[in-house]
Amino acid sequence: MATRKLLRDYLVKRIASNSTGGGMRRYCSSSSPAASESSPRIPHFSKRGRLLTGTTLGLVIAGGAYVSTVDEATFCGWLFSATKLINPLFALLDAEFAHTLAVSAAARGWVPKEKRPDPSNLGLEVWGRKFSNPVGLAAGFDKNAEAIEGLLGMGFGFVEVGSVTPVPQEGNPKPRIFRLCKEGAVINRCGFNSEGIMVVAKRLGAQHGKRKLDETSSSSPTSGDEVKHGGKAGPGILGVNLGKNKSSEDAAADYVQGVHTLSQYADYLVINVSSPNTPGLRTLQGRKQLKDLVKKVQAARDEMQWGEEGPPPLLVKIAPDLSKEDLEDIAAVCCWFIFTPKLTIISNTTISRPDVVKQNPVSAEGGGLSGKPLFNMSTNVLREMYTLTRGKIPLIGCGGISSGEDAYKKIRSGATLVQLYTGFAYGGPALIPKIKAELSQCLERDGFQNILEAVGADCR
Secondary structure, three states: OHHHHHHHHHHHHHHHHHHHOHHHHHHHHOOOHHHHHHOOOOOHHHHHHHHHHHHHHHHHHHHHHHHOOOOHHHHHHHHHHHHHHHHHHHOOOOHHHHHHHHHHHHHOOOOOOOOOOOOHHHOEEEOOEEEOOOEEEOOOOOOOOOOHHHHHHOOOOEEEEEEEOOOOEOOOOOOOEEEEHHHOEEEEOOOOOEOOHHHHHHHHHHHHHHHHHHHHHOOOHHHHHHHHOOOOOOOOEEEEEEOOOOOOOOHHHHHHHHHHHHHHHOOEEEEEOOOOOOOOHHHHHOHHHHHHHHHHHHHHHHOOOOOOOOOOOEEEEEOOOOOHHHHHHHHHHHHHOOOOOOOOEEEOOEOOOOHHHHOOHHHHOOOEEEEHHHHHHHHHHHHHHHHHOOOOOOEEEEOOOOOHHHHHHHHHOOEEEEEEOHHHHHHOOOHHHHHHHHHHHHHHHOOOOOHHHHOOHHHO
16 A cells, blocks of 8 residues: 555645646747747657656556555565565575675565465464464575565564574585586585574564564554464464574584573474584484484473463474384484474475486585475475374474475475575565465365365375
């Protein structure tokens, strides 16, 4: 509505200036012989220019008048569709600069805001938190919690920020992000570049305070319902992904510091032990190492004071490159904690190079591969973990999702929630409503009333 009002005000001013200003005076003076002698003759191209200007102005007026009559949902749809024209321009920029620019745009609200309600069959409750839809944004996009409001406003059901390290670190040398456009993939070796816990805590604290203020000032029943279905940061659920510093010799201490500082602002916490770009990190996925780490992180979380909603659930982010024996060990650890914290397994990037990307020279770059080539591998790991945990632990499916059908396959393979990253980088904001609409249609097609009915359907 604000956009339409500004457009109408602008048009009114332009019309007023054209009707009372120099344009009319020029036409009046041209009818006077004296004026004709003292004024230079108007060349032919100026008349054509005036005609073009008048035509353009007329189209703008007509367009503005039509926009003022359409409903908000239609206008919202136009804004998302318009991003299809802008998003390809990002591919012309350096990959990391394009990423930084996208985060900056979301942080400033220069992205479309979803005004349309999500399909009713996409809503679900996990860990006592209500999600309006199961489609989330994975960690790695908004590493430093700069753009939470803008990202949630685009229609994600949840957004995960991070990974956040205790001490600020630059990460690996640039260039460190490489596109494989034909394959719909990205290789990155960023290495947990982070502004550090204290900077992120300040931003999350401001966001949390704004959220509380909105709750306090809200008086309408509708707004109250929206707050009920949201999380600590807004209309969607907020996850915080914790990492360790490259130079740290005590990984557990790094994760514990993250819990103490950031957990009060999070709807869920993630222990990232699977990035391939931090030396030694993946060794923490071993059975004993993971069990000891989770026990320490859980103790740190539980020693804090929590209200009625209780502490945020703990999640563990694992790699898709693990052997079956590794997955069995991780499943055993997760099932061991089943009656205390609620552990959820999600997959990271892969250090392998599937055949589909080997012909691309960029595939020789070191780092983790994400995007479409990762889909089958990560889905197989997801299915295996669902079977090993007997469907008792909510899983988040991440890796290669670029359509509603992809998201649906993850859910049928055992995922309760799904996450995007590379698909979002290539598809832009328009991909979000597209995936949700397609996912809703998939559920209806196969006779499922909601997401939870479809979870693990291919594993039963």
